[in-house]
Amino acid sequence: MIVCDLSITFQFLYASRLLCLRFLASALLVSSDSFVFLFLCLIPALISLSFFLFLGFSDLEADYLNPYELSSRVNYVIVPEYLLHGAFCILFLITGHWVMFLLSLPTAYYNLTRYLSNQHLVDVTEVFKVINTEKKARLIKLGFYVLFFGLVVTRLALSVVHAVFADDEDLVPWSTIY
């Protein structure tokens, strides 16, 4: 029984790993170089934006910044940030990176609801009441983008590895599927 279980587990692991690897590799390979480049640029842009905003709130808390400056700063970049993320999402979609697209969806949804309910702009009069939640939100976003960046870089590396070592015939059918 145990042996049987083990073998099943191994099979599963192997299959999933295979699937995963192939998926990653194919995803990057299929997309053209320009897309890869875009991803690599977009994500750092989002990371830096999030970091900038987080820093702004921290500065406000430490009194290096007054609420007026902060709100003008934040409100200036908040819509571009949302747009950037939207673009990012759509890119994933149209290049067929389903998993990545799904992963980025929650944030997009969050942004959208904030925007639609008109809460995306910082209210200068009440900024100190939201400072903690805002900081937390920024931090989570930051972590999220960093994770994404890691994923994309890993995929890139993997795809390069595959491109070098794997035979093309094997990969092509997979990529066409996705």
Next chain:
Amino acid sequence: MGTETPNRPNYPLRPTATPFASQQSSTPFLSSGPVAGSAASAFRPAPPAASNFQAPPFSGGPLVGTEAPAYRPPPSSRSNEVVRPPPPSSSYGPPSSGFQSFPNPSMPSIGQVPPPHSSFTGQSVVAPPIRPPPGPASHLSQPQPPLVTMGSPPQSIKPGQPNPNVPLPVDQHFSTPRPNSQPSSPPTGTSYATGRGTFPGYANMQPNSVAQTPPMQPASFQLQQRGYAPPVPSASFPLQQGGYAPQAPPTSLLAQQRGYAPAPPISNPSGFYSGNQVQQHGMGPPVAAQQGLAEDFSSLSLGSVPGSFDAGVDIAALPRPLDGDVEPKSFAEMYPMNCNSRFLRLTTSGIPNSQSLASRWHLPLGSVVCPLAETPPGEEVPVVNFATTGIIRCRRCRTYVNPYVTFSDNGRKWRCNICSLLNDVPSEYFAHVDATGRRVDLDQRPELIKGSVEFIAPAEYMVRPPMPPLYFFLIDVSISAVQSGMLEVMAQTIKSCLDNLPGSTRTQIGFITYDSTIHFYNMKSSLAQPQMMVVSDLDDIFVPLPDDLLVNLSESRSVVEAFLDSLPSMFQENMNVESAFGPALKAAFMVMSQLGGKLLIFQNSLPSLGAGRLRLRGDDIRVYGTDKEHTLRVPEDPFYKQMAADFTKYQIAVNIYAFSDKFTDIASLGTLAKYTGGQVYYYPHFQASIHKEKLKHELTRDLTRETAWEAVMRIRCGKGVRFTSYHGNFMLRSTDLLALPAVDCDKAYAAQLSLEETLLTTQTVYFQVALLYTSSSGERRIRVHTAAAPVVADLGEMYRLADTGAIVSLFSRLAIEKTLSSKLEEARNGVQLRIVKALREYRNLYAVQHRLSGRMIYPESLKFLPLYGLALCKSSPLRGGYSDVQLDERCAAAYTMMALPVKSLLKLLYPNLVRVDEYLLKTEEFGTKKRLPLTAESLDTRGLYIFDDGFRFVIWFGRSLSPDITRNLVGEDFATDFSKISLTQEDNKMSRKLMEILNQYRESDPSYFQLCHLVRQGEQPREGFFLLTHLVEDQTGGAHGYADWMLQLYRQVQQNA
């Protein structure tokens, strides 16, 4: 049921409250008897037993009489012998010799004097009922005499109190009429309540009473011993109890009736305890050692017999703040160098020493600061000028030098009390230190003795030259402003104030009027008449003149006066109904942004043109009760918040005067005041003929009161604690810096504390409020208030040092803020929940050890908290739903309450109600009148009452009030519609007297003008609107009455207890 207030320190001081109390205080002997009873009542696990004791001595009398048949004194106890149980039949009948019966007037009249009781033989005195039971005659309970006789000599609660003979006390008691027994005083109150058959539980009681048996007593006794007994040697107690046991039945009756007798006896112990407490702090008078066991809490027995009568609360015995706001004194005595409590009040003066302790304190932890509170003559804040030295401050935490810093190293160093950094003393400030560590020049240094000082700030505290006082008026001149007469009253008032504006020759002034266009006025001093310039381009506002829109008042005085004279007539024919409020606001901003100052806006209609135009909302009843309800109470257009932020940035404070009889969206307009440290004045349905005086007085006060300009305020506190949130009308400029473009004595700010460290190691936490401002005279000043508070490790201590006023103030601000993000009901529930949590926590502290099942216990310091909580839930900002309060009124009240100092807030929540007809008829002086509980039962149809909540007077004419009085006060046409007359002084003594009284009240509370509204009994809907909905103890609409509320709290406290 009895309310016990064991540690009420002042009980003895207020003997008048209850006849019994007086007895006690005056005659120790009596007290001994009652004491036992009271104590018993307080502790008794089972209410009947407790009531038992109390009843006989005081209030029990009447009750007993009515229900006499029900009880049978147990024969076994020795007291029985003495006691003569009334024959059952007699109880109802006319008073027999043994019983005294009071005539019970059907209406509760305060003034009623109990008829003299000739026969006191062995009968306990009945408290004169404030609200006598309608039907039943009150009997004196016989038990008293027995008590007396029995009166176990050994137990004297107060050491040194002789036990006088029974008769004497009784006599006294009888002889002293207490026309106005304070309802607050528990004993009397109970008696009344009990007397009234209205309670649901009442009917049921009787069987219970019968059922009551001596066995209950032992239990009660035990309790006594544990909890309160301290004063009496335990041995004596049992005896007493035994002695009293027979009386138990009567008491049981009381209990049934829900009578709470906050028995005088209790009071004794309370006095004791208080003493004890004090002692603990080292300042109290010495108290007998026996009191070691003393606990300080009050309790209220509610539905003590499980299941039998759940609804039973003795209304009259419930605590009421009829003395107004009573600040805790012990704290001030503990730290005499603290600033006065009018400047800074902590919700509890015991700062918890750990986060876990703080989390068990479910009430808000924080303070209410009123930095510029008015000081009575002689107590002005001293001004200190460190001309050359520079202001002495801590290097690290920037704390100002204060009485709590310590000097060391022979006076060369000083240690900051807040961060304990050792600072150098500048050589100019150096003084030797004597052997005790005191500086030798202490008496010349007010900053080292007084908790409140004002420093004159040198140039480094200025970012620009101190601004002159600046008043700018933005006046709506559309048709409604003209028609209501507002324009005229306003112009006259401003003109009359010109001489009294602060700042003498530096004061600047300017005007803009607007309807669908914006009118600027050139007031250049060289002109004879002001020049009007009209700007009609609302999308792109520009200021037609660079200067001369804002002019120096003394230079352009004649032009300004000419303008004010002509203003009403100028727009006499104006038929414009539009209001370009937003553009006008922008224009005013452009004119003022150079200097800052105060912007007074007179708005008569809904802004309808240009930026910031608002739409009609708030009349949609469907929104109420949904998740969108709160959006009605927040500004609709972000324009207003943005403008408010800009105003604050440029040191402009906005005061809104709104007059419309239609919807004006105060929620949006008020935002301007909220974030600029301003104030909202709302005069719905303004009519010059009626509201003239009010507007005049309030505008005058606004213009002439001492104002601090371009101010910032910061509260520093010791290591380990931090102020985390602020509540009030201001804008935060950084996490702990409040920007206040203008501050005055009528503004208070609240802040909440949190503990940063898990454990505080210091013994004392210091707070320092620093307000940096420009005075009207052009001086930059820093007003510094310093206070110290002990760190405590015990929750009970925190409760003991609690300050109800500050807590209620914070509560109301939190609740109002909550209405901005959730439903009214949730805000109300929030208040209730926190009170319940706090009481439950308190209960857990004491209930187990005293087995106080069946009673509600609460700290003496917080005895009014439930009532204020109820009043808060019934206040305009939180009350009811759509139809209960107009949206505008609700928002205006909310903005006002966010800025009110503690005293005014408490008065608004629990207004004064006094009866005056007797004073008008008599010749005596009008002294301090007894306040009445706010319930419809306090109103006698033959009386004339004044209801005063600090914002308006309501004069209530009883239906059977003598027409003479009405004629004298209102004039010959007294039968007309009261809504159309305003009270003026008639040429007769009565009217003069009434006006005197009103003026006296007004002078005592000058921040607002109390307009008189005359209301006749039964005159709907005015009576309901002006008075009945404000009787917070009554059940109105869907809201609870006081008794129900207490019961509900009690039940919730019991859950999961």
